[in-house]
Amino acid sequence: MVFDFSSSSEYQAVEDLFEMLRIYEKENNKLAHLWNKDVRRISAQQVKSAKNDNLAEKFYYLNKRSLLFDAKEDFDAYLQYIEFEREPEKRFYLPRRKQILSIVKALQGLEDDEYDLLTLSMPPGTGKSTLGIFFLTWIMGKYPQSCNIASAHSDKLTRSFYDGVLSIITDPEYLWADVFPGTKIARVNSKDEIIDLDRPKRFPTLTCRSIDGSLTGATRCEKYLYADDLVSGIEEAMSKDRLDNLWNKYTNDLKSRKKLGCKEIHIATRWSVHDVIGRLEQQYSDDPRARFLAFPALNENDESNFDYMYGVGFDTKYFHDMRDTLDDVSWRCLFMNEPIEREGLLYHEDELRRYFELPKEEQDAIVAICDTKDRGKDYAFLPVAFVYGDDYYIEDCICDNSNPEIVEARLIEILLRYKVQMCRFESNSAGGKIAEKVQGEVKKRGGITHITQLKLRIPAVNEIL
Known part of the structure; x- marks a missing residue:
């Protein structure tokens, strides 16, 4: 028609x-x-x-x-409706809808029982936490008798969840009461950061508590466990021991609160592959009921993914400036969702094992790997490892950004001196030619090193050997 x-x-x-x-x-x-x-x-x-x-x-x-x-049924409609009377430029959702609609649909998928777990990584300031707060208000209105938990790395952050949820439910500027007529606030406690709807209950409709706060006996989690930035920052992310401790807190203090059928949402900056999202991804990567979303600051054309209406987002120029200002690790973690390990920062100082001398028995092999110098201030790096079972003893290394002729001579010398049996060269724009030259000179001088090539990004000995 x-x-x-x-x-x-x-x-x-x-x-x-x-x-x-x-x-x-x-x-x-x-x-x-x-x-x-x-x-x-x-x-x-x-x-x-x-x-x-x-x-x-x-x-x-x-x-x-x-x-x-x-x-009540559709999260996208809910977001549009409750801000319907607000000035267009003051609204949260509609100015961002084009860019974040796929996330809204993923959250809808959780509620429609398509998924049990959803993780989301986005740059700071792009609205991921605010969207999570709106989602909590929707779930609380739908299920006022059920209990939920919202957690983060600090009390200050969980307090922002509590204040944000309370504002949307009580402020007449939002039309939450139209969507859920008859549902009233029965109890609030700003100290304990709890909100109860309909009637006071032993386990409140929403409890906001930091990962270090005690949940023992305080609540259970029937509908949603919401975790937003459980890692406090790069210092914690650089320590495997602290991340192990964080994982234990998550499993023992948060996940153990879940009742049958409870869903999970994790929102975070991806600092490390060992953070909670990284471990969940490793555990559930093949599970069709788990979904892992990551949206970097810049797309494949080096343009902003978050250029929202009314100037409330970030344009391409802003992100380019941040990239030029920040150190590479911070830029990749904060804005591109690339954990620090993916850029080669594999070991923190307090996690390295040290030795005074090599074991007395004969080694299983002597191996090396070379990240060749590319251009400019780039360094060539070649560690020599003595292999004893599963252990690699780094006996010596070359780390040099001198002229290519000097670097190549040093690489040849160290391979000959330690009688390295196998060495793998990174096959970048310069690595292939360097590997051929080094192999030829080592053989010419009676060395035994067998050199292979592989295209890699800042490799590590225990990854490759």
């Missing part, structure tokens, strides 16, 4: 369809809300293109009613 929306009678047809869907909802909830998306789409379009103000106003309020109809 083709509608002529310049006619008020055709508007009436759309409104009649909407009223029919409201009645049909009792018979077929899923289908009624599916068809209502057409009402939402048509009414939103006609607000902009209606031939007169009177018709535009009618479609405007029809759009509002159709969003309210879906708001």
